[in-house]
Amino acid sequence: MSKPALSAHLEEPERSATQTKRAFRIGIDVTSWGLRRGFGRYTRELISALAEIDNHNKYVLFVDRESAAELSSRHEIRVISNARSARNGARRLAGIVCASWIISREPLDVMLFPAIYSFIPLLSRAKVMIVFHDATAEMLPDLALHDRAARILWNTKVAIGKWQADRLIAVSDYARSQLTEHLNVPAERITLVGEAPASIFRAISGSHINHEGLAALGVNPERRVIVHLGGFSPHKNLFYLLREFRKLIENPAYADVDLMLVGNSDPDAFHTCYTELVDRVRKFELTDRVRFVGFVPDDLLVHLLNVAVVTVMPSLNEGFGLPAVEAAACGCPVIATLASPLPTILGAGAVYIDPRQHGALREALERILCSPELRCKMSEAGQAATAKLSWKTEAAKLLDAIEALANQ
Numbered sequence: 001m002s003k004p005a006l007s008a009h010l011e012e013p014e015r016s017a018t019q020t021k022r023a024f025r026i027g028i029d030v031t032s033w034g035l036r037r038g039f040g041r042y043t044r045e046l047i048s049a050l051a052e053i054d055n056h057n058k059y060v061l062f063v064d065r066e067s068a069a070e071l072s073s074r075h076e077i078r079v080i081s082n083a084r085s086a087r088n089g090a091r092r093l094a095g096i097v098c099a100s101w102i103i104s105r106e107p108l109d110v111m112l113f114p115a116i117y118s119f120i121p122l123l124s125r126a127k128v129m130i131v132f133h134d135a136t137a138e139m140l141p142d143l144a145l146h147d148r149a150a151r152i153l154w155n156t157k158v159a160i161g162k163w164q165a166d167r168l169i170a171v172s173d174y175a176r177s178q179l180t181e182h183l184n185v186p187a188e189r190i191t192l193v194g195e196a197p198a199s200i201f202r203a204i205s206g207s208h209i210n211h212e213g214l215a216a217l218g219v220n221p222e223r224r225v226i227v228h229l230g231g232f233s234p235h236k237n238l239f240y241l242l243r244e245f246r247k248l249i250e251n252p253a254y255a256d257v258d259l260m261l262v263g264n265s266d267p268d269a270f271h272t273c274y275t276e277l278v279d280r281v282r283k284f285e286l287t288d289r290v291r292f293v294g295f296v297p298d299d300l301l302v303h304l305l306n307v308a309v310v311t312v313m314p315s316l317n318e319g320f321g322l323p324a325v326e327a328a329a330c331g332c333p334v335i336a337t338l339a340s341p342l343p344t345i346l347g348a349g350a351v352y353i354d355p356r357q358h359g360a361l362r363e364a365l366e367r368i369l370c371s372p373e374l375r376c377k378m379s380e381a382g383q384a385a386t387a388k389l390s391w392k393t394e395a396a397k398l399l400d401a402i403e404a405l406a407n408q
Contacts, residue, residue: 024057024109024406027126031064031080031118036264036295037231038133038322039115042171045198046114049395051075057403062103078102096120109406112398119161127405130161131169131193134319135178136235143234143316146271158183167405169193169398174341175319191401195320196389197329200298203306203383204330210303217260217300218291219307224257224369227308227332229301229323230315231263232274237314237337237355239273239280244314244361246284254369257289262304264295305330309375310368313337314355324350325389328382333375335364345389349382 030047032039047061051074059075080099100120103111108126113119116132137144137154145151162168162183168190170176176192179185211221219225226245230236238261245259265274274292281290296304305311311327311334318340325345328334334350336342343352351368353360368375 021056024403025060025107026057026402026406027060027062027103027106027108027111029103029111029113029118029120030061032115033063038320039117041198041322042131042133042195043114045196045391046193046395046398049391050399053392053395054399057399060106060108062099078106110402112402113161116158116161119157121160121164127166127408128164129167129169129402129405130165131171132175132179132183132319133171134175134317135182136317136319138182139178139317140235144271150271165189166408167191167401169401171195171320172341172345174344178317178319191397193398193401194389194394195322195325196391196394197322197326197386198298198391200302201305201326201329201386202302203379204303209306210300213300214303214307217293217296217304219260219304220258221307222256224254224309225304225307226257226259226365227262227304227311227327228259228313229262229305229311229327230313232261232265232272232277234271234273235316237316238277240355241312241314241361242277242280242284242286242290244359244365245290246286247359248362248365249289257309257369259286259290260304260308261290261292262294262296262301265292301326302330305332308332310335310365312361312365313340313342314353314361315339316355318342321345325386329386331379331383333368333378334382335361335368346382346385349378349385351378 028047030043032043034040060078061075062078062080064080080102100122103120104122104124111122111124111126111128113130116130119130122128141151145154162185168179168185170179170190170192171194173192176187176190179190180187228241232238248254249257278292281287305327311324311332313321313324313336315337316339318337321336321340321342324334324336324342328346328349334346336346336350336352337355338352339355342350351364353364
């Protein structure tokens, strides 16, 4: 009789652990799902990875409109509001109140906002978790937000978010240090959940390049292409890029080099200098060398990054710098700002510049354009560095943080 009793005693903790593991109800704001900024990419990739690794907890996804076809069918979907301004995509007050009421009445253990951009104040017992991608609006307010009223509204939202959040998420240690310094958030309140290139971003052999699609963008296979990928906010430092490019092509050695600016030019809640950039290109008489190609879908963007000779990111601040990481994953050399975590992320896969130093970008471009050997080494180093990054790994970190918060 003693052996069965001992056996039962040894097995009991395992059964108890299984029985007591509770499934939490986790709400996630996915109103940024269709956004073409980095917030949208972060939301799509992270939520999709969560769906792959977690079959235990229950998820309630809050959307602005019916988009269930793009989301996991096993999640519950709640439509919260379509009340957005046609001018910049920001929610109207009625939409905020309606969305807050719908989310607050849902029985949740944790509510996650993948960006402070889409945060809504709640009247709920649910623990709140908010992702802060950087502190650019606090560090460079005149460049990030289009007027004084926008800055006041932003600062109010951030203040409420900091007060209501039980846990903050930062996308890099560099971003966490900004939150600590500029938003006065203690480091112990912040968890790191980073980013990674989507699996579509990879090196493609020359025989599989979509030359027809690239030709539609204006890519000439007999010319070298420099790419900038991202938004047109002033802190992206694109006037500096244009000046440096103009100086570069004064040298006849670079007569075959063009610049392609990839990104959505539609207005949103953040300041954009797109119109001024177009005017500057005309003023500099660069219309035959600089092309604004608009939004490019991933399945064509990966081909552009494979044929580009270099991707540039001269921003005055980046919380992560995902476009540069995506380019490096394609084997494209990168010139990146020092005002970012990219030196730690990409290592020898990029050349790093002070984004405020006159001539620094042009010198970096000359180094890369003139050296096939350097480009080859950077390509290999960038692919090796990005291969270590995974959305599933980051989703696992997020899940640990969510469950730890729910268990408090």
